[in-house]
Amino acid sequence: ERAAQAAAPLAPGALADGTPVPLLANLGSADGAAEALRLGAEGVGLFRTEFLFLDADTAPSVREQQAQYTRLLTAFAGKKVVVRVLDAGADKPLAFLNDAPEENPALGLRGIRALRHSEVILREQLTALAAAGAATDAELWVMAPMVATVEETRYFTALAKELGIAVAGVMVETPSAALIADRVLAETDFASIGTNDLTQYTMAADRLLGTIAMLQNPWHPAVLRLIAEVGAAGAELGKPVGICGEAAADPLLAVVLVGLGATSLSMSPSALADVRASLARYSLDDAKALARAALAAEGAAEARTAADAAAAVIS
Ligand code: PEP
Numbered sequence: 001e002r003a004a005q006a007a008a009p010l011a012p013g014a015l016a017d018g019t020p021v022p023l024l025a026n027l028g029s030a031d032g033a034a035e036a037l038r039l040g041a042e043g044v045g046l047f048r049t050e051f052l053f054l055d056a057d058t059a060p061s062v063r064e065q066q067a068q069y070t071r072l073l074t075a076f077a078g079k080k081v082v083v084r085v086l087d088a089g090a091d092k093p094l095a096f097l098n099d100a101p102e103e104n105p106a107l108g109l110r111g112i113r114a115l116r117h118s119e120v121i122l123r124e125q126l127t128a129l130a131a132a133g134a135a136t137d138a139e140l141w142v143m144a145p146m147v148a149t150v151e152e153t154r155y156f157t158a159l160a161k162e163l164g165i166a167v168a169g170v171m172v173e174t175p176s177a178a179l180i181a182d183r184v185l186a187e188t189d190f191a192s193i194g195t196n197d198l199t200q201y202t203m204a205a206d207r208l209l210g211t212i213a214m215l216q217n218p219w220h221p222a223v224l225r226l227i228a229e230v231g232a233a234g235a236e237l238g239k240p241v242g243i244c245g246e247a248a249a250d251p252l253l254a255v256v257l258v259g260l261g262a263t264s265l266s267m268s269p270s271a272l273a274d275v276r277a278s279l280a281r282y283s284l285d286d287a288k289a290l291a292r293a294a295l296a297a298e299g300a301a302e303a304r305t306a307a308d309a310a311a312a313v314i315s
């Protein structure tokens with residue numbers, strides 16, 4: 001009987017009042033699928049596809065890509081899988097995409113900008129994804145990284161649909177996209193907030209630079225205000241707003257993010273258990289109270305302290 005209990009599926013992510021908060025996995029290849037499922041992932045919220053392209057002299061063929069995507073989607077049959085199209089920049093130069101050196105790779109030809117510049121790569125990737133999606137039962141969503149404008153949103157969404165992707169969205173990881181989230185979301189099916197880049201760009205602090213790592217803190221109220229903009233736009237338009245940056249893996253910040261309007265959280269699978277347990281301690285009203293406390297703080301450290309204090313009153 002004990003063995004049967006151990007094998008029972010973990011409860012889906014939810015707040016104390018029953019509000020569902022799907023808990024999804026960030027994956028960098030299909031190899032982690034079984035482990036993510038074992039740890040209770042309800043699907044995949046961010047599948048990074050860079051592994052297929054790095055260390056290659058030529059782009060992988062549609063057939064090769066299709067095989068990898070099919071492997072992933074088969075493992076998550078019946079579940080949601082959000083795949084991100086290639087996010088390469090001058091920090092990860094690819095001979096067939098963006099090999100011109102740049103002084104500021106984070107601000108350069110990366111993400112959707114690079115794909116648009118070499119559209120055949122994007123078309124092939126979307127074609128491979130659509131074929132894998134059609135051949136499996138997972139619920140495939142596809143999103144573009146580094147979107148900064150409404151026009152890029154419209155471009156990507158239209159191209160994805162033209163090539164057979166049923167659900168297309170964008171990552172919100174530039175302050176620009178967050179500030180105009182209402183207009184961005186009006187042009188696409190969903191948003192997923194990449195808090196790693198959103199923090200880097202909001203704080204104007206290179207996320208790879210150890211000397212300024214203290215600024216790379218998603219608790220900063222400037223970052224939280226931008227997330228609140230996106231959450232409000234999603235609620236207004238009835239569109240999903242996921243979080244797929246590291247912030248979602250912090251059990252207390254996860255509650256704040258839901259209070260700001262996030263409708264699902266995606267993280268490395270090892271963080272799922274702690275985040276699930278934390279969410280179960282708060283109602284949606286509690287989460288909103290934690291979010292208000294954090295938003296009203298002066299800086300990142302103060303925001304965490306304020307959320308902690310608000311949480312202590314509740315639980
Ligand atoms: C992010 O920027 O938060 C994100 C999830 O994407 P990556 O870390 O791959 O840039």
Ligand code: MG
Nearest residue numbers: 173194196197
């Ligand atoms: Mg990013």
